[in-house]
Amino acid sequence: MTGAALEVIDPGLLTLVEDLGRPGWAHVGVGRSGAADAGALRLANRLVANDEGAAGLEVLLGGLRLRAVGDVTVALAGARGPTWLDDRPVGHEAVLELRSGAELRLGTVTSGLRTYVAVRGGIDVPSVLGSRSTDQLAGLGPDPVRAGDVLAVGPAPAGWPVVDLAPVPAPPDRVELPVVRGPHADWFEDVLSRLQAGDWRVTPATSRVAVRLTGPALARTPDHAGRELPSEGLVLGAVQVPPDGQPVVFGVDHPVTGGYPVVAVVRRYAHGRLAQVRPGDRVSFVHGRASV
Template identity: 55%
Template sequence: MTGLRVERVGPLATIQDLGRPGWHDSGVGRSGAADRAALRLANRLVGNAEGAAAIEVLLGGLELLAQRHLTVAVTGAPAPTAVDGRAMGPASVLEIEEGQRLRLGFATSGLRTYVAVRGGIEVPPVLGSRSRDTLSGLGPEPLAPGVVLPVGPPPRTLPIVDVAPVPVLSPGRLTVRAVLGPRDDWFADAATLFEGDWTISPATDRIGARLDRRSGGVLRRRFPGELPTEGMALGSVQVPPSGQPVVFLADHPITGGYPVIAVVVDADVDVVAQARPGQALRFRRAE
């Protein structure tokens, strides 16, 4: 089945849908798109089901060659988008003809861009999902030049829309809501999580957003050692012995022994997924 040929890849590009729920008892996490709202929007723009497989692009630098007429939408981090050199607007629906090239430059804000194609990317599913889990290695391999991505049959209906109004991703300080617990009692003063700014570490990936305190301080524990292994949820703010927290993202481990000081509310996990290294982040207590 023809579809899209990968001509060039930037730092990383993977196939993602909304993940593989229901496998925690087998030790397999959900994975899926790091910014779920951006994936859902891209799919809606081209008429797919919200959970159809699309391409998640880290920072940008992707180039695709259409092997037949395709309807495409690009959402998430605003990477400059062009078809055969002609600039296109963000979050717009693009009609690409056979032989034309879709190119993404590098985003000036945000971290992850999503490319959805009408019909969805139809690589073989693994445990019910086409997502690449970078922690376990499940799912299709990261994209590389020369790879051909099959595209499924188009849905019967197509929304009549040219562009979606979307907020601009902030390059400045981000504020995310979090609920203290379940292990906030393990810390001398858990409330310090909400004081001052944290900085997104360069070590951030799909597993978690690693944070450094701008003032150099850390979260101090009250107890030595570690907890017995327990379940870990998406958005958990886990604190290793270094005292520098990690916000768990799409490919997070499903169990762990480091204490979880707080959990980011589900709606704000997508915000953390778009935070760039060096960007400031502040936690706010969820009301």
């Protein structure tokens, strides 16, 4: 322990401690969880020279206020919005030095949904099954951050990054989700073409568990109308269609099994995009190219 910490003055709407999750436990009913936008957490950690998997803070829609206890180094990535260090505006994707007693304040985000705050040394809370992540569906990991919490910071890593600013492009007006065919695509009429042609919007009933969409209802083929499906394993990015025909795209806290047909799967390289869509955003499904 370094003795440094972050005191939570205001957690905003919802702030969680997240790392890259706890893989390898699905056989006992525990999903991976972790940062919803893993790429954003990795970037913030790289900027402060942490291991990419160090635990940071996932902030929903902004509003977080922190006070440094001891000198700390932080970086923000993911959803963007106005941010202040004491009374001075500061940017995202950049290294920020907080002297002891300094306050970092995140305003309401103007693009995206989740901002990640990495601190040099990582957030040092007890791990559960090898991870410090909060899994909201399973109820594992640390509780959501509350006002008055003092979050310990771990030992600073050796060495420093070679850059102090990462150029990141502004997000597009419409989010494209590349998909590949799912195991039950044949339950629906020309479902991939209909997914790609539809005008989909994100509903307010969206969380780390799933992004729920509204648009033209997807109809089953006559042979599969009214059929039941035994529960099967689910993966991050699975596009499931419940009886109302409105797609549900599973997020990082998804259940390990589900009983509705999965017609498509979002490619892994776009999972960060899925984490940043907001209620009301327009979403397009596109053919998924082969990539990591």
